Amino acid sequence: VPDSSSNACEVCRCLNGNLVCRARTCPVVSTTAFHITTGRGGCCPTCDGCQFGSSTYDDGAIFASHDNTCLTCVCSKGTVSCVNKPCAEVACSNPSIGSCDCPVCSGCSYNGDTLYEDGQFFNPPDNPCRRCSCYEGNVLCRDTRCPVPDCAKPETPSGECCPKCTEAIHKCCGSCENCFYLNQTWSNGHRFQPNACQDCVCINGNIQCVTKACRPLSCPLNQQGTCCPICDRCYLDVENRNVASGFSWRVSECQSCRCDLGSIVCSTQQCPMLDCPHGMLTYKQPVTPGECCPHCIPRPASCVAFGDPHYQTFDGRMIHFQGTCRYLLTADCSRAAFRVEVENRNIGGDARVSWTDRVHMTVAHHRITVDGFYNVMLNGTQVPHLPLLIKPYIFIDKSANTLLINTHLGVRLSWNALQHHLQVEVPSSFKKKLCGLCGNFNNLPQDDLRLRNSRIARSDIQFGNNWKVLGREMQSCPDATPYNPCDGISYRKRKRANNACKVINSDLFAQCHQVVSPAMYFSACVHDVCACGGNEDYCLCDVLETYAAQCRRAGVVVRWRSSTLCALNCPSELGYVFDECGSPCKRTCANTNLPPSVIEEQCYMPCVSGCQCPAGMVEYDGRCINSMDCPDT
Template sequence: MRRTRRRLLILVLSLAFVSSIGRCVASESIIGSRETCDIEGEDFTVDKIPNTRCFNCLCKNGFVECRKQQCPSIEGCYTLLEPREDECCHRCKGCVQNGVHHGSETEWIEENDPCRIFSCKAGVITESRLHCYTPCSNPVPAAAGQCCPVCVGCHVNGQLVTADRSVTTTEDPCVTCRCNAAGRLTCAKQACPVLHCPGSKIVHDSGECCPRCKGSRRYLSPPKGACMLGTGVYNSGMQFYLDQCTRCSCSNSTVSCVRETCPVHDCPAEHQIALPGRCCPQCPEVEEVRPSCTYAGKTYGDGESWKLDSCKACACMQGKVRCAMPMCPPLNLPCPPNSRLEHPEGQCCPRCVESDGVCTVFGDPHYRTFDGKFFSFKGACKYQLASDCSGHTFSVRVTNDARSTRFSAWTKTIAIKVGDLKVNLGQKMRVKVNGKKVDIPYRVANRLDVNRTADSIVVSTQIGIKVLWDGISFLEVSAPTSYRGRLCGLCGNFNSLPKDDFTNRRGKLLQDPQPFGQSWLVGAKRSCVRPKPMVNFDRAKRCRGRKDHRLCNRLRSQIFDACHKKVNPTMYYKACLQDMCECPTENCYCESFTAYAHECKRLGIQLPHWRKSTRCRTGWDQFSAPAGPSFVPRFP
């Protein structure tokens, strides 16, 4: 269901970039005051946003959040084309050769000459020839349709070349080595593409093969039939030289260039000698071959390799140190929604990694699914919370207790099943594994770990499923992205679409949480503990008459102020009021506070003193507390 918000925010369009003639290009983002929302995970249509189809708006953490459709990077393009009516993204001008269109940043080879390579960059075609590099003594001749001979084995100067990552040498960063699944290594060098931007906008980063254009600009059409390259205009049919390595021509408004590829050098760039009137530099005269190398005060024999760090390895080749390093793919920061930047220890390249899906249960049960849909379901039976409905690798079931109330329920126990292991989590932090009570920490080697935090029990499994339980009623289930689209139960299917989370056991999409929740009932009916409700009992009227607002208002106070800009407390405040309606212990407000604090922590916001300020105890406190009347806080 899609809803329209009449007053979302006062839109201020931010300029993505400005062309040289001062005209504004379409907005790339929206800034302004944030509007709150009530239905977590719900889609929204916002009339005030231009090009509405280009934005996806939904309710997340109690705020309307709009994200523009992700577009390819336009950095470095000075021939930007306006989006067509059916498009949301700017495009960089492509190239046409022999009637075939090629997109910007693409390459292709001559059909009858695999060493002849073409590239298109911002509307300019660059032709060059590959220079092969064979870092082995006995290369295998090139196969039909291939340019370069191959080496058996996937190491370059001591650096392993994996199938998903290219490697370059530090002596010549324009050399690219790739390894296929059969363990065959190919290394080659090609000329850099001709750039279409003013010279003042060209930068050459240290250690990079090719210079690049900095910034971007709209395409300025040259006179009919003419060509534009950088700031120069060339008539159709005209030939010209950019430098000693590059000859270009203009034909039908398209610039085509032929650029010489310099050979692979054994010496670093700083030792190469530029010769007058020549395109390529050369190395000094060959020195005497030595049987060993010295690096950082240590001597290595000929052919010996060593690793400097996670990014760089070196080898001794006939008395010279040769090094290589992986080529990290470009990162479009910030990372996409529901992902984070990660730099794994021991690995060279950072990467954007999808975050685990988290399903939360708290209070008089309120559920937030893996995909972010928020709902309440007050069934007091046993239910399937989350399960792998594809591979059947795990299941998590919850038993809800009515606590002697007529309409409410709270999570009482959890049953986790992974293979032949069954973990039961109960009140007062009780833990059983395969029916036997265990002390924490507890471990089953390579399968299961049960640990404690300051306020919870954490069960971690080898398959990546994690369960956090506070011993009272707060529960979190975390699932890695490998389970995306494979799950079912009250926590939804984890497919990134909140709107289909109410899919029942038979695969039918429902609208009401009550029949949806009941469809996931498991076990015998004797597990249900709901007393029969009183006839004509007006619960809503009774709840409106209670004075629980001053307790729940703590969620909207300065105690949680550090998190209010990240997570709207309204949803948790309303849940708190519901929980207090039939609360048998008078401190059920703490369960919404716990859920709110955990959500804040997941977003990197610490609230270290909230328990002390609200007098909310942990499950560990209750486990060690002497028997007696329920604790009733008194707030001023």
């Protein structure tokens, strides 16, 4: 049977037919209990509340320990149990240990053992290269950057962070100017290399060394005895290939390059200063193939026909000849490579004076004729519009008031029909090969009056008549006779002509006097003004423009025109402006998209005077327009 008893303090059970009873064992009551009771029907005493120290607490009460504020106690059925108080969470990463062994953010701990005060700096024992500080429970650290030691084998002393040079022994010698290093004495200021990677110098008893910095390479190749890796080849982007170190090549006539241990080193040839003798000039472009530096060549020659008319020969002699026929101006009399003829006609009603009215040129089996209205005939057919290019022989174009003809021979012609001004330029290759009114181009003006039979004429008239072009249409053209227009006019008119032409000798042209003598042009000016009669201003301006053109050719630009002297009015309503030295490379809608170098290949005059389109504008249909407004072609 189960345990049973009528007495609550006994426990009975049936054992082999006998009822065996024993007294119930009661648990020990805590001495901290302040109220012990058996309870109704109970046998064993129970606790109701606790006594802790001098205080009593109800069952289930939680309270702090009186003798240890870090403990929290609880009363449970007369028994008091105490545990450590829980610590509050902190926001710092390296807190220190405060009261009750709880972390606090005033001060820091490092690696769990060492405590540091707030604001304290320290080097961790396990890492001398790290510098740390404590701030409100947080440890902030940064690593020390060590300087590069100036020696090949630096060592780091125990307990220190940075490596140091230990093999250098510096001794003060005498006045402390010399240095003792690597068992050797070095004088003050002496530079040396203790190894392949260092450059050292002795300064007042101290050795200062700098270690070479090696640049990064895309093709490193270590070589014994060198400090830094090297390259044994160079890559050429243009040719997409590698070349060995030491290989050299030419980039242009003036520049060459070589491969030097992975680096491309280029050098430009330095040209010496040239001082060309008289009659020679510095030849720069086009450069002879394969050559870089300029050299001296014979100066190109220029012959000018102007006024009524006057001819300045290739060798600089001035000839006055007023014939009214067709004449050989100049030609290649050795190989007949080219020929230039001029037609003169009377000025007004005076049959004794004339000016150039038409120009004929023969070159490369082509016949070119230009007249006083800039009409161009090619092989008997009128050219409808310019520019005209016959590759590679002839280029013809008009810029301002000047018509330009350029040939493959280097023979160049410019024609200002309004002022009857013609200029022919020939290269030095035609020296001593020419004949005609422009002379023989041998740098001797004394023999420029040479006739067809190689004799020297006695006068300009005899010389000019001798070079009349023979032909059926010229048979009826009479020879010119000697005539000076100033002889047949009054003293007042002669004086007026002299006064008008004095402007050539004035300060207005002073900057040009040193390069182009004004004497011959003054004489020609007086001659023409005397012949012009009532049109003196026209003849005066013709000669002044001729002299100004020669100045421009010599590199001196004289801005001589004014509102009272030979004013040239350009049609501003069409967009034109006057330019004393405008570009001969006229920009038009036809060539506006071409590179300037392509246009300039055919331009040879330094500049021309006349009506030009302003910068940024191009010529189209007789007016200046913005290049963006050119019609599509």
